[in-house]
Amino acid sequence: xxxxxxxxxxxKTNRAGLEVAQYKGxxxxxxxxxxxxxISERIIECFYExxxxxxxxxxxxxxxxxxxxxxxxxxxxxxxxxxxxxxxxVATGAILANxxxxxxxxxxxxxxxxxxxxxxxxxLRRNVPxxxxxxxxxxxxxxxxxxxxxxxxxxxxxxxxxxxxxxxxCCVEAITxxxxxxxxxxxxxxxxxQAILKTAIAHKGLSVIDVISPCVTFNDHEGSTKSYAYxxxxxxxxxxxDFVPAYAxxxxxxxxxxxxxxxxxxxxxxxxxxxxRDYDPSDKLGALRTVxxxxxxxxxxxxxLYLDASRKHFIDLLNLVDExxxxxxxxxxxxxxxxxxxxxxxxx
Amino acid sequence: xxTIGAIPAAALRGETCERIVNDFSIEVATVNGSGSQTAxxxxxxxxxxxxxxxxxxxxxxxxIAGLPTWFTIRASxxxxxxxxxxxxxxxxxxxxxxxxxxxxxxxxxxxxxxxPLKLDALRSDLHxxxxxxxxxxxxxxxxxxxxxxxxxxxxxxxxAQLLGIEIEEVHRALDxxxxxxxxxxxxLNWKAVLAGRDYAGNHLVKTAPVAVxxxxxxxxxxxxxxxAATALGALFAGVxxxxxxxxxxxxxxxxxxxxxxxxxxxxxxxxxxxxxxxxAEDEMAAxxxxxxxxxAGARAMTATSGPGLSLMTEFSGLGYYAxxxxxxxxxxxVGPSTGLPTRTMQGDILSTAFLSHGDTxxxxxxxxxxxECFTMMVEAFDLAEQFQTPVFVMSDLDLGMNNWMSDPxxxxxxxxxxxxxxxxxxxxxxxxxxRYQDVDGDGVGxxxxxxxxxxxxxxxxRGSGHxxxxxxxxxxxxxxxxxDRLARKFETLRGALPAPHVEIAERARxxxxxxxxxxxxxxxxxxxxxxxxGLQTSFLxxxxxxxxxxxxxxxxxxxxxxxxxxxxxxxxLLLMRLEMEPEEIARLRSVRYYGGLPLDARTVTGDxxxxxxx
Numbered sequence: 001x002x003x004x005x006x007x008x009x010x011x012k013t014n015r016a017g018l019e020v021a022q023y024k025g026x027x028x029x030x031x032x033x034x035x036x037x038x039i040s041e042r043i044i045e046c047f048y049e050x051x052x053x054x055x056x057x058x059x060x061x062x063x064x065x066x067x068x069x070x071x072x073x074x075x076x077x078x079x080x081x082x083x084x085x086x087x088x089x090v091a092t093g094a095i096l097a098n099x100x101x102x103x104x105x106x107x108x109x110x111x112x113x114x115x116x117x118x119x120x121x122x123x124l125r126r127n128v129p130x131x132x133x134x135x136x137x138x139x140x141x142x143x144x145x146x147x148x149x150x151x152x153x154x155x156x157x158x159x160x161x162x163x164x165x166x167x168x169x170c171c172v173e174a175i176t177x178x179x180x181x182x183x184x185x186x187x188x189x190x191x192x193x194q195a196i197l198k199t200a201i202a203h204k205g206l207s208v209i210d211v212i213s214p215c216v217t218f219n220d221h222e223g224s225t226k227s228y229a230y231x232x233x234x235x236x237x238x239x240x241x242d243f244v245p246a247y248a249x250x251x252x253x254x255x256x257x258x259x260x261x262x263x264x265x266x267x268x269x270x271x272x273x274x275x276x277r278d279y280d281p282s283d284k285l286g287a288l289r290t291v292x293x294x295x296x297x298x299x300x301x302x303x304x305l306y307l308d309a310s311r312k313h314f315i316d317l318l319n320l321v322d323e324x325x326x327x328x329x330x331x332x333x334x335x336x337x338x339x340x341x342x343x344x345x346x347x348x
Numbered sequence: 349x350x351t352i353g354a355i356p357a358a359a360l361r362g363e364t365c366e367r368i369v370n371d372f373s374i375e376v377a378t379v380n381g382s383g384s385q386t387a388x389x390x391x392x393x394x395x396x397x398x399x400x401x402x403x404x405x406x407x408x409x410x411x412i413a414g415l416p417t418w419f420t421i422r423a424s425x426x427x428x429x430x431x432x433x434x435x436x437x438x439x440x441x442x443x444x445x446x447x448x449x450x451x452x453x454x455x456x457x458x459x460x461x462x463x464p465l466k467l468d469a470l471r472s473d474l475h476x477x478x479x480x481x482x483x484x485x486x487x488x489x490x491x492x493x494x495x496x497x498x499x500x501x502x503x504x505x506x507x508a509q510l511l512g513i514e515i516e517e518v519h520r521a522l523d524x525x526x527x528x529x530x531x532x533x534x535x536l537n538w539k540a541v542l543a544g545r546d547y548a549g550n551h552l553v554k555t556a557p558v559a560v561x562x563x564x565x566x567x568x569x570x571x572x573x574x575x576a577a578t579a580l581g582a583l584f585a586g587v588x589x590x591x592x593x594x595x596x597x598x599x600x601x602x603x604x605x606x607x608x609x610x611x612x613x614x615x616x617x618x619x620x621x622x623x624x625x626x627x628a629e630d631e632m633a634a635x636x637x638x639x640x641x642x643x644a645g646a647r648a649m650t651a652t653s654g655p656g657l658s659l660m661t662e663f664s665g666l667g668y669y670a671x672x673x674x675x676x677x678x679x680x681x682v683g684p685s686t687g688l689p690t691r692t693m694q695g696d697i698l699s700t701a702f703l704s705h706g707d708t709x710x711x712x713x714x715x716x717x718x719x720e721c722f723t724m725m726v727e728a729f730d731l732a733e734q735f736q737t738p739v740f741v742m743s744d745l746d747l748g749m750n751n752w753m754s755d756p757x758x759x760x761x762x763x764x765x766x767x768x769x770x771x772x773x774x775x776x777x778x779x780x781x782x783r784y785q786d787v788d789g790d791g792v793g794x795x796x797x798x799x800x801x802x803x804x805x806x807x808x809x810r811g812s813g814h815x816x817x818x819x820x821x822x823x824x825x826x827x828x829x830x831x832d833r834l835a836r837k838f839e840t841l842r843g844a845l846p847a848p849h850v851e852i853a854e855r856a857r858x859x860x861x862x863x864x865x866x867x868x869x870x871x872x873x874x875x876x877x878x879x880x881x882g883l884q885t886s887f888l889x890x891x892x893x894x895x896x897x898x899x900x901x902x903x904x905x906x907x908x909x910x911x912x913x914x915x916x917x918x919x920x921l922l923l924m925r926l927e928m929e930p931e932e933i934a935r936l937r938s939v940r941y942y943g944g945l946p947l948d949a950r951t952v953t954g955d956x957x958x959x960x961x962x
Contacts, residue, residue, distance in 0.1 A: 022803070026819075055805055058644070058798045071808055071820065078798035080643055080670075081810035082636070083662050089591075089633040093640025093648065096589050096624045098799050101644065119636070122629040321620040325588035326645030326797060330764050332622050333586035333647070335612040337759045340584060343608075344756040347570035 015051035015247065023048040025072040035187030035213030035228075036066055036135045040073045042190065043104070046197040047074060050245065058101040060091040062116060065142055065215075066108030066135035085116025088123035091130050092314075098324035099315045102201070103130040110140050113149035113168040120170070124177035124206065126314040131200045131207045132179075134170055135187075137215035138226035145218035152225030158218065169295075170210045175287050175306045180205035180313070182287070182306040186231050187213040192302060195241035195270070199304065202245070202268040205313045212300065236294055238303035240273040264309050272304065281307040370400050370425035372436035372558040374507070377449050379442050381413025383497035386525055386537070388419040391504050392751060393521035394513050395423050396571055399563040403429035404751040405946050410596065410689040416445045426875075427565060429753055430868030431746075431946040436558050437511075439503050440467060441481070450474070458556035460506055475556040477548070479506055484547055488539045501537045505544025510552065511560045515545060570718075570754050574747035577718035577757070578677055579605035581725025582649055583612060584760055587675075589648035590625040591637035596689045597745040598651040598679040631656035635663040635676065639738075642673040643809060645769070645797040647729050651677035653745075654696050655686065657703070664738055665704025666811045668834070671784070671793070673732035673739075673767070675725070680744040682944045691944030692745035694864055694914035700740050701893055701923055707831060709838050711845065712740045712893040715747065716867035720891075722757040727846060733767035735792060735841050744914070746946040747865040768794040775802045783807045783818040784830060791837030838894060845892035850902060856884040858960070859906035861899075863890040863920055865947070866912045872949035873956065880953075881962045890920075895927055903932045910956055916942045 011019050023044045028037050047054065054076035061067035063084035070079045082090040087105045095103050112120045112134050123132065138151040147155070150170065151163040174182040181203045183196040193211065200207035212231050214220045220227045239260075244252055246267035254261055260272040262281065272281065280286055287306045294301040321328070374391070378384035385406075392404045403422045409415035422432045434454055440446040440461035450459060450470050458475040461467045468476040485499045508518050518541055526534035578601050582590070590609075592602045602625070609623045628634035634650045641648035652660065657678050667674050680696050682688035687695075702708055713728055715721040724741055732739040768788075770781055775796070781804070784793045793816075796805045807818040815826040862870040867889055877883040888902045903909050911921040918938040925933050939955045941947050 053801070055801050055803070056799060060640075076803050076806050078796075078806050079808040079810075080640070081808065081812065082639070083666050083811055086632065086636045086663070089628065089636025090640035090643070092626070092633075093589060093591065093637035093642070093646075094644040094798065095640075096626070096637065097641040097644035097646035097648070098797075101799050118629055119633050122633065318624050318626075319620050320624060321615065321618070321622055324645070324799065325622065325624065326641075328586075328588065328622055330586060333588060333613070334584055334760070334764070339612055340580075340757065340759050343580065344570055347572050347756075348568075 014048055016053050018048070018053070020044070020048045022076055023054055023074055025070075025075045028069070028072040030065055030068065031217050033216040034065070035137065035211070035215070036069050037072070038187040038190070039133070039135055039193070039211055039213060040069050042193045042197055043073045046194055046201060050198055050201050051247075052102060052201060056100065056102050058094055058103050060087045060094070060103060060105040062087040062107050062111035064108040064110050064140070066106055067111060069106050069135065085111050085114070086119055087111065088116065088119040088132070092123065092126065092128050095128060095130060095315065097326040099320060100324055105130060105132045107132070107134055109134060109136045109138060109148040109150040112170055117149075117168070121173065121177055124174050124179045124208070127178050127180055127206045127311060129204055129206065129313040129315060131209065133209045133211060135213040136170070136210050136226070137213050137219055138224065139215050139219040141215050141218055155225040156223035158221055169291065170208065171305055172288060172291055174208035175284055178206070179208040179306075180308045180311050181207035181304070183207070183304045184210045184212070184300070184302045186235050186302055187211055188228060188231060189235065189237070189302065192237060192241055195243045196304060198243040198245070199264065199268075199270045202264045202266050203309065204265040205308075205311060231300065234298060234300050236299040236301050237275055238279045238290070238301055238305070239275050241303060242271040242273070244269045244271060262307055262309060270304065270307070279303070281305065366557060367559045368436070368557045369559050369561050370423050370563060373420055373422040373432040373434065374437045374439065375435040375449070376419045376421075376439040376503070377442045377445050378417055378419070378500065379413070379444075380409055380411050380415045380417040382500060384417070384419065384441070384500045387500040387504050388421065389751070390501070390518060390521045390525050391507060392421045393524065393571065394508070394517040395421070395560065396566050396569075396753065397517040397520060398514060398560065399566050400425065400560065401427045401429060401565050401753055403753060405431050405746070406750060407945065408690050416442050423560065425563060425565070428868070428872045428949070430872050431948040433948045433950050437507075437556065439507070440465060441500065441503070458558060460503060460510070477506070477510065477552050479503070479544070479547060484543045485540065488543050489536060494536070498536055498540045501540035502544035505541040505546070506548040506552070508541070509545045509548035510554050510556070511558060513560050514562070515541075566753065568756065570756050571751055572718045572754055573600070573749060573751055574715070574718050574721045574743055575601035575679065575749060576604045577721035577754070578651070578715075578725055578741070578743060578748070579608055580757060581722040582675075583608045584722070585647065585726040585729040586764055587647045587649050587729065588623050589638065589641035589646045590623065590650070591628050591634040591641075591648070592626075592650050593628050593631045593634045593652065593656060595631070595653045595656045597681055597749045598653050598656070598677065601651045601677060601679060601748060631659040632663065635660040635674065638674045638676075639663055639667050639672050642667075642732070643798070647675075647733070649675040649677065651679060653679050653681045654683040657696055657700065661703050664710065665706060665708055667738040668704060668708050668710065669706070670809050670811050671736040672809070673736055675728045675732050675739050675741065677741045677743060679748040680742065688944045690745070692865070692914070692946055693942060693944065694742070694744055694866070695919065697742065697863075697915070697919040698917075698923060700742065709894070710738055710740055711735070711841055712742050713846070714742050714863040714890055714892065716862075716864055716889060717747075718752050718754040719757055721747065724846070726760045730765040731841070731844065734765050734844065735837060736767060736795060737837070737841075742864055744865050750946070768792055770794050770796050772800050772802045772805070775800070775804045780804045782816045784814065784833070785816045786833050786836070790840040791833050792840065842894040842896060845894070845896060847896060848891050848898050849889040850898055851887040852905070853884045853886045856886045857907040858883060859886040859888060859902060859909040860912065861888045861890065861902070861909060861920075862912045866914055869947040869949045869952050870912055873952035876949055876953040877956060881957060883960065883962065893923065895924065899924065900928060900932055903928070903935050907935060908937050909935050910937045910939045910959070912939045912947070912952060914941055914947055916940060
């Protein structure tokens with residue numbers, strides 16, 4: 001007897017043959033509405049859409065709300081939730097050990113701009129091939145709402161305390177000290193953040209992405225300079241971003257004078273469509289001036305602030321072998337007996 | 349008790365007296381940065397080449413140039429290579445310290461000095477040998493700016509003549525020191541040696557009894573600094589990631605290692621390196637990189653000293669709790685705080701054992717010689733990976749920065765023990781794994797390396813509470829189960845450590861215990877106690893913490909056991925007490941020295957004699 005068989009619709013997969021579910025993480029324990037959760041969603045989408053095998057990724061974080069988030073995306077990737085402010089060194093060590101890992105560190109403004117500012121600065125200098133994402137909300141959440149070093153001047157806590165100290169702008173530091181992709185975004189701007197993340201995935205060098213990610217519990221009220229409402233009012237995108245992956249083979253029409261295209265190491269292209277005025281992301285000084293001037297006008301410029309796809313990253317500077325150092329066989333790492341004999345003879 | 353260094357009055361009158369052959373110490377007092385290092389190294393090497401056991405100790409200031417520095421060379425026909433406190437021959441080149449240096453000498457000692465210092469007016473019970481260094485250096489070195497560096501080489505020639513060091517051996521040592529590439533400099537210095545020798549031959553009458561005669565006790569031996577030996581150990585252990593921050597006295601270790609890696613670990617065809625050496629921004633970052641690299645499967649290490657170790661506290665706790673392999677060399681110096689950066693101490697023993705907040709225990713290895721610096725580094729990397737934990741190698745400034753006569757190092761025969769790592773194929777077979785599950789009953793879980801191409805490979809490493817599956821957990825049972833397993837792992841580790849060296853003297857009621865560089869003073873002190881006081885002693889030389897059963901057995905065998913500590917608070921003894929029964933503790937006695945100089949036998953002997961009431 002013939003029965004009608006129902007063929008389930010084929011599951012959608014990416015070019016690695018994986019489903020989006022294989023990019024998900026554990027259930028978030030962050031507050032409902034937390035900007036960090038949106039960022040985790042974007043990370044899941046981008047790694048899926050780019051067809052990155054999750055087991056080739058290594059996730060890093062420090063301590064804080066933001067640093068919990070690597071548990072909420074890419075469960076099939078190894079993760080290392082280290083100590084407060086020290087994700088840069090741990091990530092650097094791991095990438096030295098295995099240069100094929102695609103590293104992503106997710107940290108917060110307390111992690112990066114306060115306790116870990118030293119490690120952050122030196123990560124920048126080294127241009128370690130790594131995506132370094134700062135979930136920036138201007139407050140310490142887990143310790144219940146103290147200001148962080150990125151809080152804007154005049155920003156007010158719920159308790160009435162007003163910040164009068166100059167904020168540290170992580171993007172300015174990144175541009176100055178040697179990161180080769182520097183971007184700022186807003187957790188509420190899905191399209192922009194996606195384009196930036198995909199560019200960072202394709203970029204071979206250090207990508208610093210400062211994402212304003214409002215804290216709904218401690219810093220989303222009137223008077224805060226890191227609230228959803230404040231960002232919606234003051235977000236000033238520099239350009240409309242489109243990421244065209246190398247494997248896509250789509251012809252893109254570039255309107256002369258309207259869109260800039262930057263080619264990345266793997267042949268992917270980032271398209272920057274002019275909004276208002278032309279912006280050249282290869283101009284360091286121009287980038288610094290733009291951020292500074294916008295700040296004076298009370299605006300938060302977002303987009304790709306700086307991009308240098310040509311500079312050598314740390315692993316190339318060290319001229320490491322192609323294979324991961326971690327798994328080199330004994331024959332490659334223990335010199336032969338004659339070498340020791342020779343050294344001993346010299347010491348006689 | 350025999351007075352050391354005392355010379356019969358006959359000698360002072362220029363009459364013949366009993367010669368003291370191959371058993372003396374020379375102290376050279378110079379100004380830091382004056383190039384005396386080369387002259388001292390050549391002198392030491394010449395004695396070594398004559399088959400005489402030697403050791404060299406550099407007592408230097410925390411300064412680039414200008415402050416006083418002393419180098420002592422000991423020749424010992426008995427093979428004692430620890431420091432000898434008493435100076436038999438002083439070379440006084442530093443006007444600033446000359447007076448005090450001379451006043452400290454025991455009666456009958458000899459002084460070679462810079463003539464204008466007129467030191468012979470200070471005392472009448474010493475042998476004085478004035479040498480006009482400035483006059484002698486002029487014809488040898490026409491170039492004025494080199495004179496300061498060449499001038500010191502003159503005393504090598506003077507001493508060769510006075511002591512009877514074979515001049516050909518001085519020449520050989522000089523060539524070895526300078527190497528073929530600096531033949532011109534060697535030639536210049538050789539002229540200075542000859543000028544010194546000729547001056548001494550023509551103008552000085554030897555009255556002091558110290559003398560040198562060729563013997564055959566250094567065949568096959570090498571001369572090496574402990575730090576270079578540790579670096580070689582790391583090289584042959586297969587280190588791949590090195591992260592460090594400069595700090596005295598560990599900097600020369602990493603610099604030596606970087607040199608060896610450049611030479612031996614760069615692919616000749618591609619020019620690519622099988623290693624990474626990173627100078628970090630501080631010690632926190634240095635250990636952070638090592639922990640990151642160890643987590644990703646590399647053999648990673650750092651080297652530091654006390655202040656750096658303090659900064660590494662946080663990451664040490666992470667390494668212990670998240671169970672990440674790392675090798676940390678602590679070349680100990682005098683603390684607390686900045687302390688005496690260029691003086692030696694074993695002052696980090698207690699803090700290292702428990703480095704971190706919370707319940708933490710770290711294994712330590714205690715090398716006593718360059719050879720053990722080498723073998724214990726190989727051991728340390730194996731232990732770190734087998735037990736997935738930071739391992740501390742406790743060297744010190746004396747061992748690390750001084751020149752030691754040593755047996756050559758043995759090539760590591762056994763394969764690298766990389767520990768419990770599941771490969772992709774293992775995962776296919778098993779279907780999955782739980783990172784912190786004690787499947788083998790030894791407290792050590794299985795790990796996977798990031799980048800392993802399997803869906804079952806991933807796990808999340810964290811310094812926060814976790815369960816056997818490496819998931820975040822604040823549950824009481826998860827926490828205690830995990831901590832109990834870590835304690836079990838530490839017990840397994842105890843059984844895997846190198847056993848201490850034990851020498852039991854039959855019927856001895858007294859025992860000595862040392863760790864690390866204290867060995868040399870301890871061994872010589874045992875000889876002094878036996879010869880001078882008829883006291884037989886047994887000896888246990890610790891090689892590792894956690895302590896093994898040998899320690900308690902040794903203590904129970906003896907009525908009194910002297911634990912030698914190079915620190916004020918008897919740190920080694922305190923650490924033992926934590927693991928001992930009251931009746932064992934009651935047998936422990938403490939011998940402590942904490943003046944910052946390398947420990948010497950006479951100090952140990954004196955303290956034991958006092959406590960024994962001999």
